[in-house]
Amino acid sequence: MPFDTEEDGMSRRSFLRTSTVLSAGVAAVAAGLAPLRKLGEFTSVDQFLQKYYKELTPQEMKTVLERIETEVQRQYGVRPHVRDYKPMNGVEYVYALNLTRCVGCRKCVHACVAENNQSRNPEIQYIRVLKMPNDGTFDMDKGDHNYAPKSVPEPGFFFMPVQCHQCKNPPCVKVCPVKATWQEPDGITVIDYNWCIGCRYCEAACPYFARRFNFASPSIPSEQLNTNMSYLGNRPRYKGVVEKCHFCIQRSRVGRYPACVEVCPTGSRKFGNILDPKSEVSYILKNKRVLVLKAELGTLPRFFYYFDI
């Protein structure tokens, strides 16, 4: 048997065959993994090994914030100020929106995009303004968000902006398999963008259509980047994570009004501390006719709609 000499070891022919197949296999695996080389530009080892937000010590958080600042600077050419704003004691945020006054001009939508560094393409917006027929129901399915008349308001319709309701009983937090989203003591439901795995369960669980998913890497023109950033808020998101309204955490937690409140030309949007009896939201909840969207779901939103009359 000249061609089978296994007992003596390996023949020249079988060695060549085996080594060819092996090297081809190695090359094939390398080819398959080649796209991962791109990952190095977006994911550093530190970022990959970063701990859960709640487990970070202050010193570690400082390192993380500096790393994020460097990442943003590398990507956008602007060095931002990324801070980790903590909730204040004795503060619970509540939002009130006057449906009698809202005219549906969508200024809040675009102010929010500018303030919170949402992706411009593909477009991500936290606020969705619905044009609702004046038929006495609050059925969101009847709303149209693509309205484009020459002038608003339109007779026969009212306008209802919908954004994250910062529920006291949030379904989105319940379904998160990795606890990447949770409710803070001041009532804001936040997301750790470095911990989110992008399963989108929360997006499906939200009855208010408030969560958005980054299908692609966000694109923001550098000159429009808002450099006042917070870790849980408006720092640039990654591809494959979920984001949503956070009451402009980088503004509200230093005592300022969210961008949508300040930009509203009709003064329909009101924001404040519900634990302060002198705040405007306390006054509204005490004195106005107040509506909660989809109250039957038991989500207990901190976002109220009210009427003047």
Place this chain on the structure above:
Amino acid sequence: MAKGWQDGVRNRPLYWPRDYLMNGDPKARNVLALLTALFLALAVGFALVPAQPGAPVRVPIVPRSALAIAPMTVRISAAQLVKSGGDVSGLDCYACHHKESPPEIKSDAAHRIVLPREHTDLILGMRNCAECHPPSDPVKLDYDDSGNVIVPKAHKGLVSMAHGRNFRNENCYNCHDRDQLDQLHTPDGEKLKFEQATLLCASCHGPTYRDWLAGAHGRTAGYWDRSAGPIDRQECASCHDPHAPAFTGLIPMPGPHLLHPLPKGQPAPSKPDDHAL
């Protein structure tokens, strides 16, 4: 006889990949060879074309100037907004200028008001009649048969009365003093100065004034936390023209489009269930 062979027949199982390549099913062998060639070609391709980050997409986006007020620097930046040529239709002079220390109004040789350069595109409402009609030179009013004031043609577009349309309407004198137009008075006779115009509004619009005092009516900016900073409130006349207080319509900003820009001529999706994000 070699180990594993008996009368030319295998007596041990095939193991991958050597035996498959040498003795296995020729179909499987061909498939394996094809796949190997494919991945080799891919490897060569990846090696030759180094990975490069895609160029950032420049998208025509809603310009910041389209917002009446930039969200980061609300109200403070109103002057910058005027300078940058933004939409100033919603602005009031007192957003920048303090009522206590009004800007000095300069006049040219023909006694016309000289506008600063950054105000050239600002349409100055004739809120203060005394700018043209000083108290030393009072205006003589003409009335039509039913006792309404005849507004001179030169004032067309400056003063349009759409306020106080009820049976007790006395036109200008609902609010202005009969003898001195720059003095105000409430319906029950209380005299007020121009700076107290909000109280004048309150004399008829009590519930709205109550809401405004509590912060529930009108624009707010600045700080919700009064210990952290001031709240920026607007008075009635900052937003409402006292002569025509109802708001006119606003042009809505663009609606949601998942991707920018839409191809030319393609209308926006109109169904609300288009599953756009």
